[in-house]
Amino acid sequence: MIKILIIDDHPLVIDGIQTMLKDEGCFHIEAAVKTGADALDFVTNHPPADIILLDINLPDTDGLRLCETIRAINKTVKIIALTHINEAGIITQMIKKGANGYLLKSMEREELIEAIHKVTEGSIYLSKAANEKVIQQLQHLDLPTGQVPVLTLREKEILQLLYEGLTSQEIAGRLFLSNYTVDTHRKNMLQKFNVHNTQSLLNAVRKLGVID
């Protein structure tokens, strides 16, 4: 028997889940709570559930934080996010905070049952739409750490002129920009290449071959 705890503040949704699971003999809904506080109370004071279905929008807290807290208390319980939100940033954060699955509320019955079984076996389960979002994000993920920063148009020009030995003021005159703007670009570049003065910036850039 798989024991389930539902954390969701919509009575309709709880009713829907009950309908989907009622004919499956191996599931038992232990409790349905509406707030983060009630959820924590249940987790600390009752025998542990096997599965938690967790909504991300809750009246007193958000699911990301609650997931982290529950995970800190109980390392073994399987947490499945059950939500309307389908945004890559939220999905990845949820998994990072210790969730084992991510389901959208617009799921079909089979999907919920499959998810519970998969997660119980120890896998991570993402619903089809959520999976697509995450893959899309991976495809476009720019600049993994350690890669060379990309220069903006103006940064390139300013670097070139710094190379030629011009001062910020002279560069501003040459490019018809205000001193202040040139200085901001220069400061940004120092931060991008993690250096503290113009000379080390030029050295860093030369070493990385960012400019020809």
Add this chain to the structure above:
Amino acid sequence: MRFYLSRITISGFFLIIVFCLAVKYAEGQTTVARIDSLKKELLKAGEDSNKVEILRQLGNEVGYIDPGQALEYAQEGYNLSNKINYEFGIGTMAYILGFLNQDLNNYSLSDSFLILAEEKFRELDLPGQLAKVEHARGVQAYKQGNYWAAADFFAKNVKIFEDIKDSSSATIAYQSLIAVLGQVKNHEKAIELSKKALLLAKQTNDTVSINYLLQLLVTNLVYAERMDEASDYITRLREIAETVTDQFLAGDLYSTIGTYFYRDKDFPQAVVFYEKALEKSILINDKYQQANHYSALGQAYLEMGRPDDCRDHLFASLQLAREYQNKRGEYNVSLSLSNYYKSIKDFHKAYEYLSWHQEMTNSIMKEETRNYTAYLEASFEASKKENEILRLEKVQQEKEYQLKRSTLLLFVGAGLIAALLAILYLLRRNHRNKEKIAAERSALLEEKVKNVEKEQQIVSLQSMINGQETERTRIAKELHDGLGSVFSTVKMHYSTLQQETPEIKGNPLYRKTLDLIDKASDELRTVAHNMMPEVLMKVGLVDALQDFCNNINSGKLLTIRLQTYGMDKRLNSSTEIMLYRIVQELIHNILKHAEATEALIQINRQENRLSLIIDDNGRGFDTREAAEKRTMGMSTVKSRVDYLNGRLTIDSRKDIGTTIMIDLLIHE
């Protein structure tokens, strides 16, 4: 606690300016006897420049006893100078009227006189006098809390005085610059300059400046947490404090020593020196510093676990601060009081004082931001104007040079005539240039007025935008909670139906309805997402922008890269929403108009400076032409940037691309 010491620097700082310039003008004689003999001379004087000189000295001397009366002398001198057309007199008297009005807190009158003096000295080409006027304008900015502008003025002063090799004036300007640097918390730079100025003061054996500079140096060392270095000076400061006749300085020195011990966690010693500082400030009846010293004592007692002494001192401070409208003092003591109540476990009171402190933080911060933005704009405009002035001067110099050479080649007689003509020509030319410069100056003033008007607009705009975003958040939430829940529950029940009645699967209407439900919830999700992305609220700006870029990138029309630096900590949520909306609108503009294939979004944050750059390789536009064409898209961006008190720069070139830069200050 952080602000406390900076207040000390202020009082020391005002003292320096008032005191030192007085010494300079009166050549060291500040006695009543001197004033009497001047008055006698005045009676004998005729209506000439000599009398102006006497009135100038009187204005200076009397200014330290009775500014109101001094104002009368200065006014008389000013009128006389105008009557006899004595240019130098007009300038000097305007300068004196300027700083006397400053002492009397008539800032707008003071401003007009100082600007007048500035113009006169520029005309007469007297850089030394000009720098003194600029210095007074710096003090004005400082008194009004506009530290960035003040720093700018003082830095220029230092340079001018150094150029004309007036090292004693340079030392004074350095002290002002150091004080203002301390105020904007650039302690490292302040330390560097203090050391440089100390060398300069030692050369001229200027003991007064040396003592003040030592006080500034140690104060900044303590704040930069270079305690070892600071400790080397403590004995010396103590000796000075015990022997110096200047009670203001003595008080400040004791306070600096007290703060050194406080920071070094030697609280009993801190109390000893704060008590001495308090004693001095009572002696000279300086209510402002009394409030600060009481507050410091309260804090030290709290650390020593003597809550009753703590409470008594804090309340004494609060009363003084309120009575004498010492806003910063109130600000500091409210926080200390909250800590005191926390320590005696009266959390209700602790909360009350903390929220009061928070309220004051907001108002102080807001003021600082306004000042900073105004300064950015003014300095940007000024640098344009200055370049133009320099260019005009250069053209004039070239002409002058050519004329000189040609006269050499001519016969003596012809040469004389030519020289005469040249002088006439130059005079006319000079006159015209001056007119031009004057016109530009009045345009600058006009701009200042516009700035003030703009600020008022910003306030009403801010509340509008805020309301808009709150409404969007509410609608998004209601869509999810209401309609969204209904749709998903329908789907849950409906998909269970096929389990219970398997034959329904064969009915095409069943599948079709299921697809329609899916479509409806997808659309609802998209609408809610556009209203307010959840990731922006729950995870933060960077992840939200990454999601946004991914969505655009998957459309294949435009490839956006996102680079962020120093963004590990979240910003406050209204700033995040505003920046997100700005990016959203700018990228949509690019998609609509720019015909670009690549774009780059870059955010740099360093301490409280943040810059957002969006750069595309599109067809670009002429910024002047585009002023009208693109206003539709840009005006909402502009109002959002205004909301953040930021600065928007558009930098576009035809067929190369466009860079849009937004800088702002972040407050936490």
